[in-house]
């Protein structure tokens with residue numbers, strides 16, 4: 654669906670993309686992750702056909718974007734900071750873009766009504782957009798991106814202005830789109846719930862993708878599993894020595910009643926460790942596998 658090959662983009666002598674390569678398959682959700690200022694919006698704007706680039710190739714749906722101007726109906730683009738005519742209300746805005754696309758007033762009402770409901774803006778829809786918060790504009794921008802029911806979505810930091818509830822709504826809508834077989838290329842610098850919907854993630858750093866894979870595979874590869882074990886009293890040195898001596902345990906950290914045990918592999922070593930822990934003389938009150946996140950991978954790869 655998207656093929657970016659050896660893409661180079663500079664603003665004057667400031668090199669932003671230096672040989673970017675990304676491939677996104679049809680029906681896939683791809684998370685494009687990187688620090689602020691690394692070139693995510695630049696890439697999105699290039700794919701949307703809004704800005705040019707120096708060299709390389711961008712193919713969308715088999716078409717080179719330099720040869721064929723894409724129809725605005727082909728792509729649902731949610732910019733990082735979507736702009737609207739502030740004096741229009743949401744209904745009027747849909748009427749505006751619907752008519753540009755050739756829809757009748759009746760069709761527009763029907764489609765816009767459903768979308769406004771999906772992004773929870775029904776109540777605000779008659780108010781001027783100029784008075785919307787950033788989060789509301791982001792919701793409206795997403796609804797507008799969905800208006801023409803495109804096959805491909807470019808979502809630039811889609812959850813950046815949303816509160817936790819808004820982010821959950823966003824994830825749900827993205828999952829619905831995935832179910833309909835849509836392809837989604839989304840960027841983010843805040844690593845949060847959004848990452849979980851991605852089939853694959855790619856980390857951009859210094860102008861190119863430095864790591865790319867399925868999220869679980871990345872976690873396996875880059876993040877060491879840790880069990881946090883809590884005892885009802887500070888464990889004895891004997892307990893700690895027993896844990897440290899296990900051949901599959903790399904490290905044991907102690908913080909009063911809590912102990913973190915770093916093991917080599919979740920699959921291979923979890924059961925063995927749990928059996929050992931039960932046998933210890935100090936009673937255990939809880940044991941949890943520490944939730945590893947993309948954040949840790951990101952830090953490891955980028956730092």
Ligand SMILES: Nc1ncnc2c1ncn2[C@@H]1O[C@H](COP(=O)(O)OP(=O)(O)O)[C@@H](O)[C@H]1O
Pocket residue numbers: 664667669687688689690691692693694695696
């Ligand atoms: N129109 C522009 N003119 C000059 N420099 C720009 C322009 N747009 C972006 N940049 C610079 O390019 C770099 C990448 O920006 P951007 O793509 O917006 O990053 P991101 O979206 O990853 O935060 C930044 O250093 C930014 O300052």
Ligand SMILES: [Mg+2]
Pocket residue numbers: 690693694695733809810
């Ligand atoms: Mg950006």
